[in-house]
Amino acid sequence: MNSYELMYIIPSQSTDEEKESLIALVNGMIEKDGGTIESVERVGNKKLAYEIQKKREGYYVLVNFKAKETVPNKLGKLLAITNNIMRYIIVAK
Numbered sequence: 001m002n003s004y005e006l007m008y009i010i011p012s013q014s015t016d017e018e019k020e021s022l023i024a025l026v027n028g029m030i031e032k033d034g035g036t037i038e039s040v041e042r043v044g045n046k047k048l049a050y051e052i053q054k055k056r057e058g059y060y061v062l063v064n065f066k067a068k069e070t071v072p073n074k075l076g077k078l079l080a081i082t083n084n085i086m087r088y089i090i091v092a093k
Helices: 016-032 071-081
Strands: 002-011 036-052 055-067 087-092
Touching: 002 016, 002 036, 002 071, 016 036, 016 055, 016 071, 071 087
Parallel strands: none
Antiparallel strands: 002 055, 002 087, 036 055
């Protein structure tokens, strides 16, 4: 299993319950494919470098996980169509 780092941005206007349910959904996607979550860091609200979806701020979440090499591609496809994920990036460590 390889180590990966995922960072994604949720709209800062989302409620705390919406943020937590989205974080649980993403973690569930990783674990469903046999990955293991090492850490989840809620970085918090930050100003975006440029406007995304007419928003100037976003709530950043950083996830470190281990998974098979096929998981990041599949996870990326799921994140691309998930509502309330403004941007994401998956990096192999």
